[in-house]
Amino acid sequence: LSVTAPGTWNHSMVIGMMVEAAADTIDANPVLARVGAYFHDLGKLKKPLYFVENQAGAENRHDKLSPSMSSLIIRSHVKDGIELARKHRIPQVIVDMIPQHHGNSTIEYFYEKARKEAEEADGHAEVDKSLYTYPGPKPQSREAALLMLADGIEAAVRTISEPSPDRIQGLVQKMINKVFASGELDECELTLKDLHSIAKCFTRVLTGIYHQRIAYAxxxxxxxxxxxxxxxxxxxxxxxxxxxxxxxxxxxxxxxxxxxxxxxxxxxxxxxxxxxxxx
Ligand SMILES: [Fe+2]
Ligand SMILES: [Fe+2]
Structure with missing residues (x-):
């Protein structure tokens, strides 16, 4: 990953730190969570340049694709990851975390793009949502749920231009609320108390990594x-x-x-x- 998909590698390392620390605070398994983070996006190795974290200022390949094709490529990183992990005999408990880190979530960016295009073409914004939805299952363990939360939060924090502790905290809370409200955490055993501890922990880890240092004169x-x-x-x-x-x-x-x-x-x-x- 570090050679072929360096952005994904960096993302996996950071969320590894996040989930390990959070698992520790809620008495989940920190090692399982961290190793799950290392392998969760393994499937991106197949087409690394279609994932924004690996584009590094280069052209966005999705600009030339239909939203449904973009979605197909993005969703395939789950299936490709499972195949690669099995090929390399990664333990099943880690393989299970690969599809669960996206659960049944929707790739909203391309779904909305497709709806917009459909509306412009024939006045109807009817689009088959299943084409933009990950296959699941939803996270079945607390470690997989931590991974789902950290995955979205880390990617979002990267987009803050001046990541102050307050901004990071606000975004962490917003993302956790969003995932909770979407129902993706319905099949795992995280409690509301856990979610509160996770928010605090993620904020601490991310602030340590992304908070701007004072520039030298x-x-x-x-x-x-x-x-x-x-x-x-x-x-x-x-x-x-x-x-x-x-x-x-x-x-x-x-x-x-x-x-x-x-x-x-x-x-x-x-x-x-x-x-x-x-x-
Ligand atoms: Fe992913
Ligand atoms: Fe990821």
Missing amino acids: EPAEKIFEKAGGKAAGNAPKEETSSADDPGASASKSAKTVSEDRQKEAGAKGGKEDLKRLGL
């Missing part, structure tokens, strides 16, 4: 050189740690990372991405 490389360091690549750990910032290359300064993120968010179009996520 001058590039970190220069500060380091003044302090007697040599190459920028040897800059101090606080400024370059990829563990602190899984979305960035380890050789980037904190300021560059921060700027990159803002550019990235701008390029992708935060509003468009939120629409894609059904918000």
Whole structure:
């Protein structure tokens, strides 16, 4: 994944941290949750460039496709993931989490696009919703439910241009409410108390990762050189740690990372991405 679908890999690592921490707070299985996160989008390996997190500013391949074809490709990552996981003899308990992380949810972005196109063509917005709906089942375990929640929330938080703790918290709560109201959590045993703990935990983890750092007055490389360091690549750990910032290359300064993120968010179009996520 890290080579073929780096955006998906990064997304999987981040939600791995989120679900592990949350599982710990609600007495679910943290290791199962984390490993489930690592494999949940394995199927994206087949067509990585059709998934927004791997496009990195390149053209959006869906621009040339009908909404139903886009939906078919997006939905197929579940089936492809199950096949790949079985081929590589991943334990069944992890394979089960692959279809459950989307449950019976609808790919709202392409469903709405199809409705709009149908209305423009013949005045009727009638579209077969089943073409835009994942096959399920809904999450059957608390770990799979955590994965479903973290999946949507992490993707949504990436679209915030200036992710302050308040904004992250607001989005986490909004997403959890949305998934709860959709009925996707009806077949698992999460309680309302669990959902409250999960929201707090996800907010803490995501704030630690995505909250903007204060920009340095001058590039970190220069500060380091003044302090007697040599190459920028040897800059101090606080400024370059990829563990602190899984979305960035380890050789980037904190300021560059921060700027990159803002550019990235701008390029992708935060509003468009939120629409894609059904918000
Ligand atoms: Fe997925
Ligand atoms: Fe995902």
